[in-house]
Amino acid sequence: MELTRNELAMLDGQKGLAIQKAMELLVKYGEALGAERLVDTSNVAGVPGQSSPFLHNYYKDYPGGKDVIFSHFDLDSDVVVDVPNTLVSSCHLQGGVDQAHPELFGVSAETAELYQNSENYAADHGIKILKTCTPYLAGNVPVRGEHCAWMESSAVIYCNAVLGAYTNTEGRESTSAAMITGKIPDWGLHKTENRYGSHRIDVEVSVKNVMDWGMLGYFSGKIVQEKIPVLNGNYSMPDLLCHKHFGAAAASSGGVEMYHVVGATPEAETLEMAFGPKKPVEIIKYGETERRQTYEDLNARARDPQVDYIMLGCPHYSLEQIRDVCRLLEGKKISVNCNLWIFTSRFVKQISDQKGYSEIIRQAGGVILTDSCSAIGQAIPEGTKVVALDSAKQTHYLPAIMGIEAWFGSMEDCIDAALTGRWNGKAP
Amino acid sequence: MIKLTGRKVVGGVIEGEALVTSQTISGWGGVNPMKGIITETRHELCGQSFKDKILICRGAKGSSGWSVAFHLARLAGVAPKGLIFNEMTTKIALGAVVMRIPAMTGFDQDPLVVIKTGDWVRLNADEGYVEIITKA
Structure with missing residues (x-):
């Protein structure tokens, strides 16, 4: 790859060991792709430093304290580095659990603390904790032509197609390296001719x-x-x-x-x-x-019209979608046989609280959750056999991941199922 | 001996048994990274282990968690030994790098046709060729 003088200095270790290790990873990755150079990025979205019970146990005897996971896993470095603050605007996408409701995710208090500690670590390094798959609904809206480095396939496609910003589908390691270097391989959708x-x-x-x-x-x-x-x-x-x-x-x-x-x-x-x-x-x-x-x-795996779970918020619901749910639910109660979980970002949840939407949903028997979703968190209400969804993406993933049946329809079909306990959706 | 020439993705030389699929492979949600098994229900390799195999596939698909799934497989000791594929994407490039295994693409012949599951192959990414040592 052809690197600028500044990039060579970073790779050489002149900007510190962490930057050097991040550049080594980006250069290996760029060469693997066949990229000719790196491009400056000003907007990165990933899952930096996120712990899990497996990673926590795997690295528990490694020296290096809080920087161990970011060094060894995110940067794929054999040595621990002193991780600097992010160089460019960076945010954290969704994670595996809503820390306010670990019990619904089947997560122990100990594991919830693990997630909380890694979130604190990211926040301490200047990363915005948006905890959503829809950063563009939570204050991170790139402009046309801006080079980004985003994970999360539904956010990547929105970033490219709707906003006209440039990003490939990045991974955890490449986004973490990009956060501290402001660099990403100049390949694929970063180039006009590939768009x-x-x-x-x-x-x-x-x-x-x-x-x-x-x-x-x-x-x-x-x-x-x-x-x-x-x-x-x-x-x-x-x-x-x-x-x-x-x-x-x-x-x-x-x-x-x-x-x-x-x-x-x-x-x-x-x-x-x-x-x-x-x-x-x-x-x-x-x-x-x-x-x-x-x-x-989309409805191929559904047989039983008796619905016991309604999941909305894939991708995370916007304030308007939550408002529309409230219009259908206000003053009513969902079926005693059903659970209604609505997933959104912390940002949208906060405004929903202010506007009274969260309370309307609570009184109807539902709950607004943040940070995650049923597929990512592998979390569904206990005993769920049949789910109703208004998201083709979640319908694609959830039945396979959790071994349940899934109905796909409109949000109105889903709320009707929540109120009656039965699927009455019709093909358009 | 059958020899294919192609482009290095990640350097290194390795020999092993081929596991071939003409399909793309999902990372997150499509494999069990702790066991090294393909779990995607509609996949032709569903239930099969890629541990210590030379994995030969069309490419990668699905979630942006592809590299993480295969990175975890490396830590769990169940990653493939080598990787050969046809379609370059950011997912498979980053995955190959963090698995730290020899990887190649861009061949003069289609590896999905020439190489069969069970063949013993040598992957020399540094010099840009793959040899079939013994046919299954």
């Missing part, structure tokens, strides 16, 4: 709400895999929530990190702009048949 569309998807049915966009995302990801779909045709302008659910779905059924919606996303004012110098490798129709097939795919 053009590959497949054209002609939307021939009406796509207008969050559920419609979630299904279209799930379909698109399955078709294009890790390539870049360009949506063209019959849809109403997607709002933030439609993008959130489209992107999360496309990034889980495939590995989509970037998409274009003609007339809506910043790099696709026109169809021509979306493809740039490239021609679509394939033109795919999304019509009645495809929509019905997608709905059936």
Whole structure:
């Protein structure tokens, strides 16, 4: 790789051992990718220094105190380094537990303390503890053209497609190294020529709400895999929530990190702009048949209409989604056979508390949780057999991870299930 | 002897038994990093162990926790010995680096076709070739 004088000095150890180890990792990673250089990044989102019972035990006899996990695991260094504060704006994404409700996650007080200690460690190093998969709903909104280094596939795709910022799907080690160096390999979606569309998807049915966009995302990801779909045709302008659910779905059924919606996303004012110098490798129709097939795919593992768990907030719910839930729940009680857990960021939870939304949900028998979700935390209410979800992404992961049945539908379908204990959702 | 030439991803030389899949592999949520087993229910290798194998696959998919899953597998002593793949992504590049195993891509022939599960292969990432020593 071609490194600048400053980067060579960092690699040489002139900026300290921690920076040297971080640069060694980034250079190995860049060479593995075949990147020619590094690029300066100003916005990093990862899970720095996060402990777990396994890591805690693995490193318990290693000398080096609090810096052990960040040194050995995050930076993959054989020696412990004195970890400096982050050099560039950095935030912590979601974790494995809501520290206010460890009991719901089946986590012991001891393990909860482990998580709390690693959170304190990150905070002490200048990292913003957003603890969410939706940093863009919690105050971290990159600008167009900004080079970022983000983890979390649903956040990466939003960052690229909707905000027009540049990031690959980074991992824990690369983001932690980027936080203290401000560098990341200049590869993939950091380069304009790799951001053009590959497949054209002609939307021939009406796509207008969050559920419609979630299904279209799930379909698109399955078709294009890790390539870049360009949506063209019959849809109403997607709002933030439609993008959130489209992107999360496309990034889980495939590995989509970037998409274009003609007339809506910043790099696709026109169809021509979306493809740039490239021609679509394939033109795919999304019509009645495809929509019905997608709905059936998502509901393929569901048999029992008796629902015992309703999980909302994948990706983490926005304030508006929580408000809409409250409108449907206010003054009512959910079925005694059901649990309702709604996941969001601490930021949105705080405003929900202020606005009285959290109390409305509590009185109805539900709970707002933060920091995590059922899939990441591998946490569902005890005895759950059937879950209702409004997220194609969670529907993709949760049944496989927890061995349960899952119904997919709209938020309204899910709240109806919470109130009646039965799934009454219908295909659109 | 069959020889494929390609590009070094992570340096080193290793010999071992091939475990081949034409599919991509999920990290977080798709493998058990403590046991070194593929757990994704729809995967053709579901239930199989990659411990000490030369893992040969189309590439990586899924969560950004890919590198963490395989990094943990290394700490647990159940990582593959070598990695050969077709499609370069940030997930598999970072995963190969933190597993600290020889890895290659970009071959003159398709390794998913030429190499079969059970073949004994030598992966020389430093000199950019893979040899099939004995066919299964």
